[in-house]
Amino acid sequence: MGVVVVVAVVVVVGLIVVGMFGGLHWYLWRRLVRDTTARGSIARRAGTGVIIAGPVLLIGAFVAESAGIPFLIIQMIAWPGYMWGALLVYLVLWLLAGELIRPLFRRWTAGADSSATFVPAPEDVLVPATEVSDAAARDRQEQQEHPAPVSRRLFVSRAASGAAALAAVTTVGYGSYGVLSGPRVKQLTLPLANLPRAAHGFRIAVVSDIHLGPILGRGFAERVVETINGTQPDLIAVVGDLVDGSVEHLRSAVEPLSRLHARHGAYFVTGNHEYFSGAEQWTEHVQELGLHLLANSRTELPHFDLAGVNDIQGERIGQGPDFVAALGDRDLARTAVLLAHQPVQIHDAVEFGVDLQLSGHTHGGQMWPGNFLASLANPTVAGLERYGDTQLYVTRGAGAWGPPVRVGAPSDITVIELASKQA
16 A cells, blocks of 8 residues: 555656646747747747757756667767756746746837837737738738838747847856866865864865766866865865766776875765766776775774765665764764765764764755755755754865756865864
């Protein structure tokens, strides 16, 4: 009985999602195509084709990797598909904003010299049927010699839709430039109560959510590595979601990570996306690249303990986070820094007396207003917060998942300088 209920809920939720997805595209078609083009025109056919092809490519981008098709084709689908996803978000938002302005614009144009600029829309004029047949030839001749001015309704629709489309393309273009040009470096000094004086000034470069895959490839990885090495950190923490794809497809893309350099090495913990991409193969491969794997384990550095736990997604294959294994038998007098991909793991960190947890996962929301959705599932979306005696820092991440677009949540690599209160 319980299984039937679960299946029914999944089906209902699925139908709701599909209905909303289809409804959004119908709204786009109505405002961008139907309201701005003539029936049967080339423009209407082309616009309809784009509205149909966009969601098809977007769905294809999501399922391409699991379908086992060649990686080159995955890349060809991913770029237009994911970019359509970003455009969909901002086309809808800008069009909805336009709905508020549209009545005011109509009222303003109504006060203009309509004889010079506007004529009534065809649907606003009632023409007797007997006159239509008699005037048809004359109308065609007159339209050829003197094309009718654009109606007020059509003018408003084209102006509002054109402005929304321009704003959406500009927003997505700017957001793409921010991602593809590489993450910026943030600097943060963080005092820790139990940190010994000898560790004062220890610098950790925190990077998460690089998301190497069909869009962000080897060139992006090289920029990330160059940026990290340029900060000359004492330690590098790669906090999950390194890849979106298999080792087979991304071996070349991740190779630059072998050149990460820090005095105390580079450490890696899994994120949820590793478990979508073959976690066992990736945990082996990152070690071949020279990264130290912290899989529910801990290493004792000269002045503090560095621990790492697996991502929660690992529970589905019996490899979930194990705080007891990572922190259960440690010396509580020593400072503990924990690498955990998801901020929600902070509650276990508090219980085990961790001084600082470093996380990613949220992307800071990636595309506004995604930050509001991210805040529903995460205690901290970005930045530094305190939970009891434990501090949590969440980086927005270096890359992007899905569309290579960030709006209101710039990518970052954070260099945290630990400060001793005894210094």
